[in-house]
Amino acid sequence: MISNLFNRKIFTLLKVQYSNMLEYRVEIALWAISGIIPFFMLNIWTNNNLNESINISDVMLSRYFLCAFFVRQFSVVWVVFSFEEDSLMGKVSPYLIQPLNPFFRYFAQHLAEQITRFPFALIIAFFFFIFNPESIWIPNLGILFLALVSTFLSFLIQFLIQSIVACLCFWTERASSIERLLFIPTLFLSGLLAPVVSFPAYIKSWIYLTPFPYLIDFPANLLSGNETNISGGLSMQILWIFLLFPLFKKIWSEGTKKYTAMGS
Amino acid sequence: MVQNIINVRNLSKSFDISSKEPGLNGTIKHFFRRQTKSLKVIKDISFEIKEGEIVGFLGANGAGKTTILKMLCGLIYPSEGSIIVSDHSPFRRKEKFLKQITLIMGQKQQLIWDLPPIESFYLNASIYDVDKFEAKRRIKKLSEMLEIDDELFIPVRKLSLGQRMKSELLAALIHEPNILFLDEPTLGLDINAQRNLRKFLQKYNKETNATICLTSHYMKDITSLCKRVICVQEGSISYDGELDILLKKLSPVKEILIVCRSEDDAKKLENSGFAVKNKIKNEITLKIENNSITSSLKTILNNFDIEDLFINEPPVDEIIGRVLIKKDYDI
Numbered sequence: 001m002i003s004n005l006f007n008r009k010i011f012t013l014l015k016v017q018y019s020n021m022l023e024y025r026v027e028i029a030l031w032a033i034s035g036i037i038p039f040f041m042l043n044i045w046t047n048n049n050l051n052e053s054i055n056i057s058d059v060m061l062s063r064y065f066l067c068a069f070f071v072r073q074f075s076v077v078w079v080v081f082s083f084e085e086d087s088l089m090g091k092v093s094p095y096l097i098q099p100l101n102p103f104f105r106y107f108a109q110h111l112a113e114q115i116t117r118f119p120f121a122l123i124i125a126f127f128f129f130i131f132n133p134e135s136i137w138i139p140n141l142g143i144l145f146l147a148l149v150s151t152f153l154s155f156l157i158q159f160l161i162q163s164i165v166a167c168l169c170f171w172t173e174r175a176s177s178i179e180r181l182l183f184i185p186t187l188f189l190s191g192l193l194a195p196v197v198s199f200p201a202y203i204k205s206w207i208y209l210t211p212f213p214y215l216i217d218f219p220a221n222l223l224s225g226n227e228t229n230i231s232g233g234l235s236m237q238i239l240w241i242f243l244l245f246p247l248f249k250k251i252w253s254e255g256t257k258k259y260t261a262m263g264s
Numbered sequence: 265m266v267q268n269i270i271n272v273r274n275l276s277k278s279f280d281i282s283s284k285e286p287g288l289n290g291t292i293k294h295f296f297r298r299q300t301k302s303l304k305v306i307k308d309i310s311f312e313i314k315e316g317e318i319v320g321f322l323g324a325n326g327a328g329k330t331t332i333l334k335m336l337c338g339l340i341y342p343s344e345g346s347i348i349v350s351d352h353s354p355f356r357r358k359e360k361f362l363k364q365i366t367l368i369m370g371q372k373q374q375l376i377w378d379l380p381p382i383e384s385f386y387l388n389a390s391i392y393d394v395d396k397f398e399a400k401r402r403i404k405k406l407s408e409m410l411e412i413d414d415e416l417f418i419p420v421r422k423l424s425l426g427q428r429m430k431s432e433l434l435a436a437l438i439h440e441p442n443i444l445f446l447d448e449p450t451l452g453l454d455i456n457a458q459r460n461l462r463k464f465l466q467k468y469n470k471e472t473n474a475t476i477c478l479t480s481h482y483m484k485d486i487t488s489l490c491k492r493v494i495c496v497q498e499g500s501i502s503y504d505g506e507l508d509i510l511l512k513k514l515s516p517v518k519e520i521l522i523v524c525r526s527e528d529d530a531k532k533l534e535n536s537g538f539a540v541k542n543k544i545k546n547e548i549t550l551k552i553e554n555n556s557i558t559s560s561l562k563t564i565l566n567n568f569d570i571e572d573l574f575i576n577e578p579p580v581d582e583i584i585g586r587v588l589i590k591k592d593y594d595i
Contacts, residue, residue: 012390016376016383023378094374094436097337097367099359100391257341257355260279261334 009100017112028113032120035072038065041193054198062135063224064195066128071219072192073121074114075155079106080179083166093261103163139223146230147223153237154215160244170255191217211240269475270313275345277306277331305331307499316473320490322584328499329479330447337367337445350443363392366441370451373432375420381431382416385438392439406434409464426457446478450485462488483581514583517551523572533568
């Protein structure tokens, strides 16, 4: 049953969404370019020699921010905005009476976009290495595989968090405003602007109890070869998924009872 | 004996509605203290629908027709009462149930806008576990019935409204549902497209014995598809039965225009005891009750010199319109 679901439904969804995404390739290229915040941050860090305070070399820091860029490219989630719009416009209604949870559509949409933006991300990395040739490195296959797994788990965590917030549409209609509240800690605590290791020790101990450092900091450190606790990081990612998934299921089942099929 | 496929008992639905006074004062009050009230839009209704029946739901805007359809297909949760559709409780949305139904809402689309409809068809086929070979056969059959073979490979955004509606219908029928919920399926379509859609639905019903629940403001949809109608007024059912009987009840008299040979004959007829609607020279319009049409015509033809006569049926739109406008219309 499960294999049938993944073989047919998800594969077809992915295929169709990928075709759909290819219709928007220019938009996706622009999206990929718009995700270069880590490179600006790298510039700020190296020009001000901030890395000396945390004992990371220039090369390792530039690799970290390049990896942060890659992890961000393949874990960025916008399901709350799509679901909110579909919910307000009544587009969710036909999906709700199909034998597939509508969130699978959004999930496939995200994966399809990640596949589409991959070549653009590679081109950006190519230019990064032209300007920073000393940062070129080839991670070993094992680390590469673990980093891929970790990036996918980071995507799952973010997808679940946003899906939970998206389900609040059943109560508030404008759930995206709640997501904006989450954006601040995500931006500062995830490692997008600064490696979490640079935070004071007493703050760090609290940050590691939240899901945020496992969204970018952990996979980026893993891929760039910086010191990190691999098994601990992966375990925390899996733990967060196990905590968030039942919460999503509960809020979904309660929320659909509140659904009024507005706009349809 | 034909089985009931839909059983509705004492069904009610309430929505919480927030209200706001106009102006800045109202906005500030609304911001700090939101006032909500519970509005009962469906009030204790009960009905059954048999397998293979086509039933039209009639009612003014906001009467509750669409809310009933949404509850029947499991889209929204009932506040009170029970609904059983094909042995399932719709809101549980069990896969077995969802594979038997479809909901089509005019102007609402599920097709992927930037891709040709064929992509959405195959996607829906996989969602409903229809294998590729079978999906291909069904797409061919349905596209022939709907006459949209050429449009299957053109991006949805480039199709006309009629072509898009037909494609929506095909996407919604790819899993061969046996219960169709159609909410204003011909909305915005031109006369030919409306007629083709009706023809298709008749054919689909005949070939598959599917049950169809339909709402429409186009009376032609109702008169050509539905033998039975359910009239909904302010959330309650005011009539449930055959359309013909409803029309007879609502329009117990026929208007007969009689052209007499002379004005004198018309005058005699005017004074003969029949109810007269109007008289212009030698033409007189009488109102005669349906059950006495034959005897009245015999009397008129035997006693007056008649040149011609016309029996006028009042338009169905007009008759039904009376029910929809007048809230306390006694059916």
